[in-house]
Amino acid sequence: MSWNSLYERSYVPYSSDNSACVVESKSGKYYAGVRIENISYPLTIPAVQAACAICLSEGEIPVRIYTEDSASEQLDYWAGEFNLEIIETNDPPVDDLEDLFQTSEEDFDALPRLKSLLDKAVAPNSDFPVSAILFTEDGYFEGVNVEVSAWTHGICAERVAISKAFAAGYTEFTRLEVHTRKGEISSPCGACRQVISELLPYHDIILHHSDGTQSEHLSLDLLPFSFKSSALKK
Ligand code: THU
Numbered sequence: 001m002s003w004n005s006l007y008e009r010s011y012v013p014y015s016s017d018n019s020a021c022v023v024e025s026k027s028g029k030y031y032a033g034v035r036i037e038n039i040s041y042p043l044t045i046p047a048v049q050a051a052c053a054i055c056l057s058e059g060e061i062p063v064r065i066y067t068e069d070s071a072s073e074q075l076d077y078w079a080g081e082f083n084l085e086i087i088e089t090n091d092p093p094v095d096d097l098e099d100l101f102q103t104s105e106e107d108f109d110a111l112p113r114l115k116s117l118l119d120k121a122v123a124p125n126s127d128f129p130v131s132a133i134l135f136t137e138d139g140y141f142e143g144v145n146v147e148v149s150a151w152t153h154g155i156c157a158e159r160v161a162i163s164k165a166f167a168a169g170y171t172e173f174t175r176l177e178v179h180t181r182k183g184e185i186s187s188p189c190g191a192c193r194q195v196i197s198e199l200l201p202y203h204d205i206i207l208h209h210s211d212g213t214q215s216e217h218l219s220l221d222l223l224p225f226s227f228k229s230s231a232l233k234k
Pocket of ligand 1 (some may be wrong): 146188
């Protein structure tokens with residue numbers, strides 16, 4: 001696989017500016033990240049943030065980043081945070097990417113997995129672990145929240161799962177399930193609702209609350225009167 005095939009997985013309807021990178025972990029695994037734009041531009045997930053957060057969500061430490069553009073958005077921050085070696089290359093290690101897609105049967109019960117996933121959350125600031133599972137027709141991607149020293153560069157569990165899916169080339173989803181064991185209810189934050197409304201507009205969102213109950217919602221209902229403008233698309 002080439003950079004180009006990875007670039008094509010980015011979601012860039014507003015800039016048309018494809019972007020991707022690959023992060024190598026301390027244990028020698030490779031994680032891809034692609035840029036995922038949002039109609040509310042500040043909610044865009046830069047490729048570097050996606051790749052580093054995915055790596056961290058897998059319990060790994062990023063050590064090296066492969067990119068074609070060493071001026072890419074947020075690269076300086078992540079390089080500084082993890083003392084990353086930046087390798088500018090036309091020949092990325094894309095053939096060795098980790099496969100993070102898990103196959104599952106239609107009746108797969110997400111809750112036990114969501115519960116154990118909470119242990120993977122990287123939440124040193126909040127001590128508020130969140131887990132998410134994003135389903136496709138025949139499998140799923142897992143996500144946990146990832147916090148770093150700059151609070152604004154951390155990313156929610158829901159968006160880590162979405163980032164993994166896009167980096168793996170998946171864009172068609174069936175449902176999203178979310179869990180936290182703390183707090184009164186498990187509920188996607190406003191920023192996640194905005195991202196969900198764009199990428200999973202008419203999907204089931206199943207929330208597993210800390211008291212053992214669950215609630216099901218249509219994503220559309222979670223963000224009434226949402227921001228949309230065809231004027232923004234290129
Ligand atoms: N968090 C999520 O992962 N998902 C949400 O929808 C709510 C908030 C995380 C982000 C941060 O790591 C912690 O919860 C506290 O905000």
